[in-house]
Amino acid sequence: MTASIEALFPRDGRDDLVALRAVDADELARYVADPANPWWQRRPCATALAGRVPEQRVPELLARVRDPQEVGEVRKALLDALAEQAGTGLLPWLQHEDQRHSRSIGMPEAFLKARGVLGDRTATAELATLANDPWRHQHVVGAAGLDALIARYGLAALLADLGDLQRPEDRVLRTRVRHLTGEDVTDMLADPDRAVAHHAQSLLSDADRLREYLGGAPTTEAKLWAAYALHRLTGDTARTRAIYDTLGRPRVEVAGVDEELRKAIVHQYGHRCQRQSDPRWRIEALCTEQPEPTDQDEQLRRATTALLAADQAPQPPLSCGQYHQQGDGTYHIIRFGGARPLLVSTLGRFVTAQDADPAIRRALESAGFRWIDATTGAIQVTGLCVYHFGAREALDVRTLLFYWQD
Template sequence: MRTIETLLPQHGKPDVASLRGYDADDLARYILDPDNAWWRRRLCVHALGGRVPEARVAGLLGRIRDRGETGEVRIALLDLLADRSELLPWLRHEDRRDEPSYGMPEAILKARGLLGDRTAARDLATLAHSPWQRTEALGEAGLDALVERYGVEAVLADLGGGRPEDRAFAVRMRHRAGQDVTGHLADPDRAVAHLAESLVADRGRLLRYLDEAPTTEAAVRAACALHRLAEDPVETRAIDARLGSPRVEVPGLDEELRRPIVHAYAPGCQRQSDPRWRLEALCTEPPARPDQEAQLARATAALTAAGLAPAGPVPCGEHRMQGDGTFHVYEWGDDEVHVSTLGRFATGYEDDHAARRPLEGAGFRWIDAETSQVRVTDLCVYYFGHREPLDVGDLLFYWQD
């Protein structure tokens, strides 16, 4: 019989199917030995699903409780043994709030939900309202288990409804029950309103709501939901005109800057964004993207003619050895210049930079400090773990690792 190590080679594809047929007691003993590679032990935990030897349960529970154990193994074991009620007192202990293993506090909350602990409902609702999909899934799994055991009304009562995350849970439950959630398009929390927008599916109700909506944002959300359902640009533009083509006004953001930013970021903007940005992207023509090869050749010629002898252009991801973004980099000495892929924009982050005049003479628009610092209000973009409005400079010359 093949060993666990041969089924799970250091290099190559693991034979998960054969692992599921492996002797359950042998798998449990392998998991309990901390000298075995943690990643193999985690895969063995997954292979034990539905066939945990009762004689090994105490030892496996001990692995969960051991803070010195690898977090990934502990989390996998929590999923495996989520039906063991004897684990609940440990899960509920106040010491669990400062668990050192990454992802362990969230996994503990999910396990409490699976074990029917209603005191975890509020924290689970907070997880379920997270913008991180993995965290959201853990919260929803715990809440769903509570609903299955106690019913929706009991969990709603535990939450109270005063927080955005409580209302988000209510929206999901009402939608699941086949109830209309259109009214939640006007929720004061944009993430809750965005959730409702993603769920509504009654075109007739949405069309009527355009005239009933208590706020412009709510009406715009109805328009975006209608577009999601029909994907009819003619209808969407007609609705936009009917609403007066509402826009987010940003002082200092002229049309040449606005259009590429709208079409690069508004379609996939974060849920806390003003929905008017997305409607604008749906109803306006995107600007023509520059011919990258020609634009960079022009920049190279201008910089070379000015005697700056640049190296480049190099894509920003290659320049920073990871990630990607919206600009190329020219570098010489201690200096560098960025040329955007979104338009004829260039910057060196200094108004008197040596490259400014040569590039402006070649038709580029230099993004000076004042312009670079214009905050594009309520257009939330993911940027190094944050989901907030960014400045023009960060958007035209965006990099993410």
């Protein structure tokens, strides 16, 4: 039995689910229930049990789900298979507080999804939170649980479970539900939570309706979201700039950030900022002229020459990805002597180094560079939320000019 199943796993590691679904369900269930078998083969076998778990094997498979020492990938696959099958007695265990807050990575979310699949409407609010998570792998799990509840009880029941919709994630779900039923959700561009408004604009597809809404939108932000959605649909930059001008070219003012810094930052991050960012940054990125592209090779040659002029011994430049041996970002590093390395931004003529000799700064400024000191570097660029090592918040000038992400 074991040999016949293991023969279906080719050496390249790909799972042949079609072949596994042709295997006798009882044989698959016994293979999955035996923890002595490799977990990476038991997981696809559990997936292949979907819709055909043998009733007599349910207790053994539930034992594997309940075992905190079992590999999480196997537990998740078994949860999916068992949740689709009535009469397993899985739901009461899932509803137990200790199980919902399991410390195993990914398991609390998998438990929550299974509760949705099993029709547990008390999970609706938690699933709405999970479905609104910015991490896609979390969002997908939450959305699957919600979709199962919608299929079972209908959209109206799901919205009733959410009550007064005070939470932004509840309003995101309401927006999605309204859109699914064919309602126009343009009014949600005026939601006070930017993540909700951003979600609404992503669903809109009627350019004429957006043009009509622009004239009567209740807030400047709502008008900017409408302009952003309209640009997404039409790609008409000239029209977007005309709207921007009509609105008075609104922007987020940041004290201490001059036009040179601002232009470099907005055109690097305004097009890819996080959903809770102020829409003024997005529209400014669309409607203002980009800075001149930086000749990075020439810039690095000038920086190296300036360090030599300051009696330093610069090493060959490295990109921040090379320096950290992973990832990428917006600066190069030039090491010299025993001092902290020089950071040379790819976004413009910006350089910095911690605890640098004043002579080094003077040499670089004489070569046409702009030194970013501690005061300027510490300025927070408000309303522009950028992903950085798991966080999605406003960053300071130094981090944005000299950005690295692994």
